[in-house]
């Protein structure tokens with residue numbers, strides 16, 4: 057508490073007075089649903105499930121295959137589009153699982169609300185783990201070790217594993233996957249030497265001239281909003297329509313969720329289609345009007361040509377590097393319940 | 395149309411609209427202000443937009459479904475509450491924006 061107060065006081069020094077600077081500070085708690093509070097037992101069980109390849113049809117793929125802690129919580133073998141069951145390539149780039157606890161919509165198109173709702177999707181998807189739940193649930197119930205752990209974590213389950221408890225356990229682990237302290241956090245808490253002068257200039261551009269913080273806003277560097285940033289042109293014929301596929305609402309034509317920029321250096325390639333290789337290119341696209349400038353149906357009005365020079369783009373990418381924290385402390389399981 | 399009729403019509407419209415209240419909701423700092431309201435069926439809700447960027451209020455509530463469409467900075471949009479119940483209004487661009495409505 058005192059720390060936060062102190063930080064808020066110091067913030068005034070770091071930032072101009074007119075901005076509500078506290079928005080960049082980490083929220084006091086990770087949001088968690090009332091019916092699935094985090095406990096050590098649930099987290100530990102969820103972690104085992106997250107890394108267990110037996111959740112896939114041929115025992116080769118786990119959640120970590122596409123969301124690995126040593127790869128910035130995205131693909132262990134970086135790829136523009138996720139590679140899953142038997143090398144099948146999915147339609148989209150694997151997003152990071154980092155800080156998903158802070159999002160109130162999951163997936164690039166926001167089709168799931170909670171991590172619990174999200175967790176069962178990839179298990180059944182034929183391009184991901186290709187494992188029907190009607191096969192997986194009996195398979196898990198044959199593993200005595202898991203039955204015991206489910207009973208401990210969710211006493212009401214009596215050790216009988218259902219898809220609901222499976223989703224809850226995985227979500228509990230995911231809620232521990234939060235970003236660590238980056239140079240930016242130290243800077244914003246008042247240590248003005250924590251970021252280089254160049255990165256500080258980048259931050260000024262980021263929340264000023266370049267307009268980035270219109271969307272990449274707050275502690276998680278995303279306000280959870282959906283936009284078409286002009287990666288493709290015109291009517292998007294044969295291209296992905298994003299959130300418009302969830303419901304044909306005019307505002308959702310070709311829009312995707314604003315991703316977090318925490319640890320962003322670790323998770324190339326970028327964008328929903330993995331079409332962008334570097335932060336320089338991403339900054340150029342987002343800051344100078346999109347890959348396609350004209351005739352993009354429903355392009356955000358905040359993706360405009362801010363005429364960022366090469367040196368300004370370089371300042372911004374230097375700032376983006378300052379959002380990288382050390383890898384979180386995590387013991388990756390190698391032994392699984394039998 | 396003669397003046398008498400005009401006056402009659404005018405007073406009728408005034409009488410009708412006198413019962414229905416208009417509730418002003420601002421969209422400011424990516425939040426609805428206030429974030430919950432109680433209204434009567436027939437009332438209107440007017441959305442202001444004090445932010446520099448667009449918002450898009452909508453609800454998928456079956457009885458009161460509406461979609462303001464893209465609403466740019468400093469413009470207003472008005473919708474009428476059709477049926478009683480509780481429902482939430484969201485912004486299509488910023489789903490963290492939530493307005494809880496109780497219609498009586």
Ligand SMILES: [Cu+2]
Nearest residue numbers: 449450485488
């Ligand atoms: Cu909005």
